[in-house]
Amino acid sequence: MATINGVNGVNGNGHQAHHHHIGEERRKSCWYEEEIEENLRWCFALNSILHTGASQYQDITLLDTKPFGKTLIIDGKLQSAEIDxxxxxxxxxxxxxxxxxxxxxxxxxxxxxxxxxxxxxxxxxxxxxxxxxxxxxxxxxxxxxxxxxxxxxxxxxxxxxxxxxxxxxxxxxxxxxxxxxxxxxxxxxxxxxxxxxxxxxxxxxxxxxxxxxxxxxxxxxxxxxxxxxxxxxxxxxxxxxxxxxxxxxxxxxxxxxxxxxxxxxxxxxxxxxxxxxxxxxxxxxxxxxxxxxxxxxxxxxxxxxxxxxxxxxxxxxxxxxxxxxxxxxxxxxxxxx
Amino acid sequence: MATINGVNGVNGNGHQAHHHHIGEERRKSCWYEEEIEENLRWCFALNSILHTGASQYQDITLLDTKPFGKTLIIDGKLQSAEIDxxxxxxxxxxxxxxxxxxxxxxxxxxxxxxxxxxxxxxxxxxxxxxxxxxxxxxxxxxxxxxxxxxxxxxxxxxxxxxxxxxxxxxxxxxxxxxxxxxxxxxxxxxxxxxxxxxxxxxxxxxxxxxxxxxxxxxxxxxxxxxxxxxxxxxxxxxxxxxxxxxxxxxxxxxxxxxxxxxxxxxxxxxxxxxxxxxxxxxxxxxxxxxxxxxxxxxxxxxxxxxxxxxxxxxxxxxxxxxxxxxxxxxxxxxxxx
Amino acid sequence: MATINGVNGVNGNGHQAHHHHIGEERRKSCWYEEEIEENLRWCFALNSILHTGASQYQDITLLDTKPFGKTLIIDGKLQSAEIDxxxxxxxxxxxxxxxxxxxxxxxxxxxxxxxxxxxxxxxxxxxxxxxxxxxxxxxxxxxxxxxxxxxxxxxxxxxxxxxxxxxxxxxxxxxxxxxxxxxxxxxxxxxxxxxxxxxxxxxxxxxxxxxxxxxxxxxxxxxxxxxxxxxxxxxxxxxxxxxxxxxxxxxxxxxxxxxxxxxxxxxxxxxxxxxxxxxxxxxxxxxxxxxxxxxxxxxxxxxxxxxxxxxxxxxxxxxxxxxxxxxxxxxxxxxxx
Amino acid sequence: MATINGVNGVNGNGHQAHHHHIGEERRKSCWYEEEIEENLRWCFALNSILHTGASQYQDITLLDTKPFGKTLIIDGKLQSAEIDxxxxxxxxxxxxxxxxxxxxxxxxxxxxxxxxxxxxxxxxxxxxxxxxxxxxxxxxxxxxxxxxxxxxxxxxxxxxxxxxxxxxxxxxxxxxxxxxxxxxxxxxxxxxxxxxxxxxxxxxxxxxxxxxxxxxxxxxxxxxxxxxxxxxxxxxxxxxxxxxxxxxxxxxxxxxxxxxxxxxxxxxxxxxxxxxxxxxxxxxxxxxxxxxxxxxxxxxxxxxxxxxxxxxxxxxxxxxxxxxxxxxxxxxxxxxx
Known part of the structure; x- marks a missing residue:
């Protein structure tokens, strides 16, 4: 791993100043993606993958998404989103x-x-x-x-x-x-x-x-x-x-x-x-x-x-x-x- | 939520037969995405987002990715992947x-x-x-x-x-x-x-x-x-x-x-x-x-x-x-x- | 280029049988992607990029998209789609x-x-x-x-x-x-x-x-x-x-x-x-x-x-x-x- | 279409100043995407879709991509890119x-x-x-x-x-x-x-x-x-x-x-x-x-x-x-x- 290092005090301050932006950058790198139709995709930035599991009949996932909050996914299809x-x-x-x-x-x-x-x-x-x-x-x-x-x-x-x-x-x-x-x-x-x-x-x-x-x-x-x-x-x-x-x-x-x-x-x-x-x-x-x-x-x-x-x-x-x-x-x- | 229901015994068996496939389908809906260069993206299917955090200097994330295993991300850039x-x-x-x-x-x-x-x-x-x-x-x-x-x-x-x-x-x-x-x-x-x-x-x-x-x-x-x-x-x-x-x-x-x-x-x-x-x-x-x-x-x-x-x-x-x-x-x- | 070759007559027929499917596969590899909001993406499979240009004020693109037909994009934002x-x-x-x-x-x-x-x-x-x-x-x-x-x-x-x-x-x-x-x-x-x-x-x-x-x-x-x-x-x-x-x-x-x-x-x-x-x-x-x-x-x-x-x-x-x-x-x- | 209008002279200048950036924004909205493996995607920003066609055996597409120049795609798989x-x-x-x-x-x-x-x-x-x-x-x-x-x-x-x-x-x-x-x-x-x-x-x-x-x-x-x-x-x-x-x-x-x-x-x-x-x-x-x-x-x-x-x-x-x-x-x- 090529870690960031060698930062002196002045640059260190610079880092903190940019910190919010860094977070934004990072958090948008994980996405949930659904094909609404064959040629149409709908993608939500993810906070986290809360739980995944499978029943006898279905696969079930609970995601924490940025635009719609907690989102229940069954067999790869959105079922229900917290905010709407x-x-x-x-x-x-x-x-x-x-x-x-x-x-x-x-x-x-x-x-x-x-x-x-x-x-x-x-x-x-x-x-x-x-x-x-x-x-x-x-x-x-x-x-x-x-x-x-x-x-x-x-x-x-x-x-x-x-x-x-x-x-x-x-x-x-x-x-x-x-x-x-x-x-x-x-x-x-x-x-x-x-x-x-x-x-x-x-x-x-x-x-x-x-x-x-x-x-x-x-x-x-x-x-x-x-x-x-x-x-x-x-x-x-x-x-x-x-x-x-x-x-x-x-x-x-x-x-x-x-x-x-x-x-x-x-x-x-x-x-x-x-x-x-x-x-x-x-x-x-x-x-x-x-x-x-x-x-x-x-x-x-x-x-x-x-x-x-x-x-x-x-x-x-x-x-x-x-x-x-x-x-x-x-x-x-x-x-x- | 429009839950799947009404499955009779025969179809139930059918579900199980397809179960592996269902899982594959579901799991590919979450992706990590990195812009290697401005016009070039590299995307890994995700198993889970293991941990996220931030230090004084950097944001740090540990992902479990399908193609490369556990992957360390610092400030939105891949640092190190388990398998290579x-x-x-x-x-x-x-x-x-x-x-x-x-x-x-x-x-x-x-x-x-x-x-x-x-x-x-x-x-x-x-x-x-x-x-x-x-x-x-x-x-x-x-x-x-x-x-x-x-x-x-x-x-x-x-x-x-x-x-x-x-x-x-x-x-x-x-x-x-x-x-x-x-x-x-x-x-x-x-x-x-x-x-x-x-x-x-x-x-x-x-x-x-x-x-x-x-x-x-x-x-x-x-x-x-x-x-x-x-x-x-x-x-x-x-x-x-x-x-x-x-x-x-x-x-x-x-x-x-x-x-x-x-x-x-x-x-x-x-x-x-x-x-x-x-x-x-x-x-x-x-x-x-x-x-x-x-x-x-x-x-x-x-x-x-x-x-x-x-x-x-x-x-x-x-x-x-x-x-x-x-x-x-x-x-x-x-x-x- | 590693071209497909060596196909005998029987397989050749097989190719034709699968031809529609081949086309589907190919055509879905080009996408238009718009960030509706910062954490929300909306993506259309593309048939073609019909025209691009720039005026004094704006960049302008006409796409042929699979889900919505001809689509007018100004400065990276969808303006108007043929079908709706x-x-x-x-x-x-x-x-x-x-x-x-x-x-x-x-x-x-x-x-x-x-x-x-x-x-x-x-x-x-x-x-x-x-x-x-x-x-x-x-x-x-x-x-x-x-x-x-x-x-x-x-x-x-x-x-x-x-x-x-x-x-x-x-x-x-x-x-x-x-x-x-x-x-x-x-x-x-x-x-x-x-x-x-x-x-x-x-x-x-x-x-x-x-x-x-x-x-x-x-x-x-x-x-x-x-x-x-x-x-x-x-x-x-x-x-x-x-x-x-x-x-x-x-x-x-x-x-x-x-x-x-x-x-x-x-x-x-x-x-x-x-x-x-x-x-x-x-x-x-x-x-x-x-x-x-x-x-x-x-x-x-x-x-x-x-x-x-x-x-x-x-x-x-x-x-x-x-x-x-x-x-x-x-x-x-x-x-x- | 909700066209941009009502720009006075001063803002007009502003537009021109930002023009290069506008273009960058627009051009990155079209992407070629290939699944290298089932869980791994490789995506190139597109300039244009130059030609598409189909032979008896194969579908064939020529793309103009930003990172790799003209790119030949056969049946949805990259064959050959101009620059390498x-x-x-x-x-x-x-x-x-x-x-x-x-x-x-x-x-x-x-x-x-x-x-x-x-x-x-x-x-x-x-x-x-x-x-x-x-x-x-x-x-x-x-x-x-x-x-x-x-x-x-x-x-x-x-x-x-x-x-x-x-x-x-x-x-x-x-x-x-x-x-x-x-x-x-x-x-x-x-x-x-x-x-x-x-x-x-x-x-x-x-x-x-x-x-x-x-x-x-x-x-x-x-x-x-x-x-x-x-x-x-x-x-x-x-x-x-x-x-x-x-x-x-x-x-x-x-x-x-x-x-x-x-x-x-x-x-x-x-x-x-x-x-x-x-x-x-x-x-x-x-x-x-x-x-x-x-x-x-x-x-x-x-x-x-x-x-x-x-x-x-x-x-x-x-x-x-x-x-x-x-x-x-x-x-x-x-x-x-």
Whole structure:
């Protein structure tokens, strides 16, 4: 090693003067890099690699990134970043629970990170939450490392089940006010595509909803271009099963894309801006950062390009017609190989 | 988080079958990146960021990289990589000690990493090694984290001095059989350029060498193009001070370049291949991986392009004419700013 | 060169079979890389580097990128990408023109790319457009290379002026129905900050608007986090000058962010969804891809986090208080250095 | 597009003052990136993408890179860079021709780039060179774009044959003083592995050599670690076929590695340093940049680590035992897939 040496006092002062700059230089040399699409990369400067591990199903990494804080990576794909996961989880949870008149029992398909449960448990109407994730090690990992969900994991209303969500719903005798799909995107041959099909929605989800019950699912990228990957098809599939279907979307900075969710029910969604804001005040502990009545108006009013695709979409997910997606929330490259 | 779920038994097996591949995929998403030159980058996939810290003088990081193992980074520049530091350190130490008839006392300028001392201490003739590094925190860091040098740091023949190497040599009453320069490259305004000047060699180094003593220094990049940065000038400067001067070089994979060293003495270098190999057997504990008689013949026989530059080089380092280098072994961008 | 050879007929066929894959492999080795923020990189695979050049003021490059098509880069920052520039330009132009009862005369500050003029000229009410850009070479470059704007540049209603926009407005005797700011973001010390100040809006812009006239400006990044850079301050500054001010935003994929615009007038903005859609039908040639009545509702209904910042914003741009922005649309790093 | 505008005269001057810096900034945003190994990347800043094309066998790209000049890429792997291809081609050609007492007829397997022919044709003893490359389009591409080889392609002594090198040698009635292998590395299932086997050397190459004839081949990476990929095995295979075998190597900066060649004959290699230098003077037009007598001593004296592997190597390439290599000079990832 050629160490720096021979510095006299005067230069020594010089060193200290430049010290902050030195640090900046050094810290930018380690990067996390993700291929969002085949020809598109998204790279975060790293502070550290906090933990790495592997479960029976997935590889799991927790990074400390400069632009987005602690970041959970599953099978090489960004799942959730500390500074903006609230956008995803507030959007997934609150519109569905707020449109329901009195949501008491909730079933989460997936959700092992714990953030979906955390947002649900902020609703004072909620009496029981079943979180059903197949991967115990991911759940344990998140329980240990994600401080922000510690309280939720300890809430007595939360019932954690390690099982395949479909098997659990099939065998369950309970029914629910809200069922939430917090799963990887539907990829042909991927681990979750069966949980996005018309038959699954019809035969497994809908029968487990109480009267007036609401189903909501994350629905993949929903940007001006990316919404054609799975968002429009999930929307169209749900339209074949439920009477009322509301697609909505929001830009999530760490995903470098706009993300989509679809909410569905056989009861109409009647809550207006003021009603939503009032219900937040009455039912939700703490304050939302992202979602309120107006935010939901914006999120559920899609731009012309996306609305046109959704209107024309004819594909329905069946066991035989899963579509491919290249992107977030999925271990598809590997699992699909 | 959109967790993977809903995997049935059959797919579960599929997951395990792909598991190795999944890991490979994930692990390649974190990278160390260094700009070797302004327009040239060298990037290593990362296993982990082991430690980061900062001393009074420098920022220091220890990475676990996939291609080169544990890698020491100082001020954003690669210093030393686990799997090939033996090339640098065997080349810096053994030619000088092996050409000396009986090296007992050694002075290292810099060398805080400990690897130079480790190689010296393998010589059974050696009775005393003074390692003089200005940065106590770097030394402590390396002592703690570089297992390969643990034994050397604990050797009773090693005397560690925290001081500026020039000041130490000036005030020292001792003289040495071999003096070794393990310092950052000479950059105009950089921390070490004073330790590469004609006046330093003449007034400070040479007077501290015993009769027949040898001085050797790392001498920066020595590739077909990069040798013009500082290698040829260090060589020429030493030629103005010592009677016999031997430049040599070797390709170090983690540096993405050929590296240079220069050895100088007022006694001729007479050991031939067989003599060198015999001295290794007689004096050196353990086995070298890189250096032996033939390796030194190869290293000290420079290619035509480099020999021509060295023959024509006229510049001599003085306090006023340090040259710029963009590259390894130096915090020059920052310190020179 | 170690050329591939010795391939027999059978393997030759094999080559052809793999040919598509070979191409994919090769084409991904060239990348455009932009630091969106200091610790955040956005990288596009390249097809080719179409043109590079430099004007008196700026460096200008036209790339052919895989994910976003032809992409215009000014001073190392992405300005406009072929496949999604319609989002930026439809948002900048149409809301303002559609809210005006009968827009005939339009002044563009900047806009040298030609896309803003192109969108304006689709309005059949428009009789005269002045595009005032300081950089003739950028205008000529875009005229030559951006086929999509060829027709606009040739439209007899377009009057191109090469001048500083402020000087032009100050000396102009004309007044306008709509004035459009298509300029780099306001950066302290940057080239355009004077064109975002309260005094500029009050003394230069407003006097040049006809009664009922509308001013609209691009307003920098407007994401959940990035809106604090300049968006909230541009909004607040305009609120001190105009009676009615409407901020709106939309996610632009190639920018990896949500972008903002602010529209201002002393006449109220009264057009509802249906009215906007009707005016589009009546006035606009061709079909919008992005903007219609509902899109504008979504874009102008900001999410809670952004609304809160805007409501609390107290800063007003003056000649002395420009704010820093790290991001798109600006050569700030260089110009601000 | 948010163009820069509103610049007054004073700022305008400021722009010009910063202009050089702006350019630097811009030009570094386009990069060529190669995965040297799976976990190791080597990236060059780009000036431009000069040409891209595809032949029946290969994809071919010519880049203008900042650190290495014009660079030829075949199937995503660097083949040859303007500023240092002389190291590869002087090493491939001159040692073999200079050790031969009077080389008149030369056969090149591969070599479509033209640089190998160029170096051969500098030898005034040479009367006839057959360059046999399978890919006519690559040859045409190089003929058109590589100015440095224009003269060689036009030399009347050069006979270009488009054919599989093995088929050509098998059917040829000529024999040669020197046969040169300028082919992709031997990869299991790759296009060239049959041209590195014991049976090929024995049955096809050796019978086509005149008495005292010399065979030389490029032999893949030969660094302290990388020499185990194919270099040691090519060496060992040739040792089973020829009486005298000389491996040698040199660091090539643009390859980020040391490269290897192996020279073989049934006549001993007796030329010493002085003889080589004299023959260069007598026979070779123009001046070598890299290779002379001393350079060859250095190149053919391998370091201890490499010599040890070569001494212990037992594997011989046969039709059934090709080894895998990850690296330069080969389209192996694709072709082997």
């Amino acid at each position: 996961e609230f956008i995803y989880h507030e959007s997934l949870v609150h519109p569905a629970l707020l449109h329901h008149p009195n949501p008491k029992t909730i079933f989460i398909m997936g959700g092992g990170e714990g953030s979906t449960a955390r947002e649900i448990l902020r609703h004072e109407t909620v009496e029981k939450v079943i979180m059903c994730d197949i991967d115990e090690e991911v759940v344990d990992f998140c329980k240990s490392y994600l401080d922000v969900n510690k309280e939720a994991f300890g809430d007595s209303r939360l019932h954690l089940v390690i099982n395949d969500a479909r098997a659990e719903l099939v065998s369950s005798k309970d029914s629910f006010d809200v069922i939430i799909g917090d799963l990887a995107d539907p990829i042909e041959g991927g681990p979750c595509y069966q949980l996005y099909t018309k038959s699954f929605y019809e035969s497994t989800v809908k029968p487990r909803l109480n009267v007036g019950g609401i189903f909501v699912t994350q629905a993949g990228p929903a940007g001006v271009f990316s919404h054609t990957q799975v968002f429009s098809c999930i929307y169209n599939t749900l339209k074949h099963v439920f009477q009322y279907v509301v697609p909505f979307s929001a830009h999530i900075p760490s995903y470098a894309d706009t993300w989509g969710w679809v909410m569905a029910s056989d009861a109409p969604f009647t809550a207006e801006v003021e009603e939503i804001d009032m219900r937040i005040k009455q039912r939700v502990k703490g304050e939302n950062s992202f979602l309120d009545g107006k935010t939901f108006v914006s999120a559920s009013t899609l731009c012309k390009a996306v609305r046109q695709t959704l209107a024309k979409e004819t594909q329905v997910y069946t066991e035989k017609t899963a579509k491919f997606i290249y992107g977030h929330g999925a271990a598809h490259r590997t699992l699909n190989a | 530091e033996f090339i640098y350190h065997e080349s810096l130490v053994h030619p000088a000690l092996l050409h000396h008839p009986n090296p007992k006392t050694i002075f290292i300028m810099g060398g805080g990493e400990g690897s130079t001392a480790r190689e010296i201490l393998r010589h059974e003739t050696v009775e005393k090694v003074i390692m003089c590094d200005i940065d106590e925190e770097v030394v402590d860091f390396c002592k703690s984290y570089l297992d390969v040098n643990k034994e050397a740091f604990g050797d009773s023949r090693l005397h560690l001095v925290i001081n500026d190497a020039r000041a130490e040599l000036v005030s020292s009453k001792d003289s040495f059989d071999v003096i070794i320069g393990d310092l950052a490259d000479p950059i105009e305004g950089g921390p070490c350029y004073q330790l590469y000047t004609k006046s330093f060699y003449e007034s400070t180094v040479k007077p501290r060498l015993n009769v027949g003593g040898i001085f050797v220094t790392q001498a920066g990049p020595a590739g077909v193009f990069s040798h013009t940065q500082v290698f040829s000038c260090i060589y020429n400067t030493l030629k103005h001070v010592f009677q016999y001067v031997v430049p040599f070089s070797a390709h170090i994979p983690s540096y993405a370049d050929t590296w240079g060293w220069v050895m100088a003495s007022d006694a001729p270098f007479t050991a031939e291949v067989e003599e060198i190999d015999m001295r290794i057997k007689q004096r050196v504990k353990g086995e070298n991986s890189f250096l032996d008689g033939k390796t030194f013949v190869s290293a000290s026989t420079l290619c035509k392009a480099v020999r021509q530059t060295l023959a024509k080089e006229t510049q001599v380092y003085t306090e006023k004419t340090a040259k710029f280098i963009y590259g390894h072994g130096a915090a020059h961008r920052t310190l020179n700013a | 520039e319609f989002i930026y330009h439809e948002s900048l132009v149409h809301p303002a023109l559609l809210h005006h009862p009968n827009p005939k005369t339009i002044f563009i500050m900047g806009g040298g790319e030609g896309s803003t003029a192109r969108e304006i000229l689709r309005h059949e009410t428009v009789e005269k457009v002045i595009m005032c850009d300081i950089d003739e070479e950028v205008v000529d470059f875009c005229k030559s290379y951006l086929d999509v704007n060829k027709e606009a540049f040739g439209d007899s209603r377009l009057h191109l002026v090469i001048n500083d926009a402020r000087a032009e407005l100050v000396s102009s005797k004309d007044s306008f129905d709509v004035i459009i700011g298509d300029l780099a973001d306001p950066i302290e010390g940057g080239p355009c900050y004077q064109l975002y100040t309260k005094s500029f809006y009050e003394s230069t812009v407003k006097p040049r608007l006809n009664v009922g006239g509308i001013f609209v400006t691009q307003a920098g990044p407007a994401g959940v986090f990035s809106h604090t850079q300049v968006f909230s301050c541009i909004y607040n500054t305009l609120k001190h000058v105009f009676q009615y001010v409407v901020p709106f935003s939309a996610h632009i994929p190639s920018y990896a962010d949500t972008w903002g615009w602010v529209m201002a007038s002393d006449a109220p903005f009264t057009a509802e969804v249906e009215e906007i859609d009707m005016r589009i039908k009546q006035r606009v040639k061709g079909e919008n891809s992005f903007l219609d009545g509902k899109t504008f509702v979504s874009a102008s209904t900001l999410c809670k986090a952004v609304r809160q910042t805007l409501a609390k914003e107290t800063q007003v741009y003056t000649e002395k208080t420009a704010k820093f922005i790290y991001g798109h649309g600006a050569a700030h790093r260089t110009l601000n250095a | 291809e002389f190291i590869y081609h002087e090493s491939l050609v001159h040692p073999a021709l200079l050790h031969h007492p009077n080389p008149k007829t030369i056969f090149i397997m591969g070599g479509g780039e033209g640089s190998t022919a160029r170096e051969i044709l500098r030898h005034e003893t040479v009367e006839k060179v057959i360059m046999c490359d399978i890919d006519e389009e690559v040859v045409d591409f190089c003929k058109s774009y590589l100015d440095v080889n224009k003269e060689a392609f036009g030399d009347s002594r050069l006979h270009l044959v488009i054919n599989d090198a093995r088929a050509e040698l098998v059917s040829s009635k000529d024999s040669f003083d020197v046969i040169i292998g300028d082919l992709a590395d031997p990869i299991e299932g790759g296009p060239c592995y049959q041209l590195y086997t014991k049976s090929f050397y024995e049955s096809t190459v050796k019978p086509r050599l005149n008495v005292g004839g010399i065979f030389v081949t490029q032999a893949g990476p030969a660094g302290v670690f990388s020499h185990t990929q194919v270099f040691s095995c090519i060496y060992n295979t040739l040792k089973h076929v020829f009486q005298y075998v000389v491996p040698f190597s040199a660091h090539i900066p643009s390859y980020a590695d040391t490269w290897g060649w192996v020279m073989a004959s049934d006549a001993p290699f007796t030329a010493e340093v002085e003889e080589i230098d004299m023959r260069i003077k007598q026979r070779v037009k123009g001046e070598n940049s890299f290779l002379d007598g001393k350079t060859f001593v250095s190149a053919s004296t391998l370091c201890k680590a490499v010599r040890q592997t070569l001494a212990k190597e037992t594997q011989v390439y046969t039709e059934k035992t090709a080894k895998f290599i990850y690296g330069h000079g080969a389209a192996h990832r694709t072709l082997n897939a």
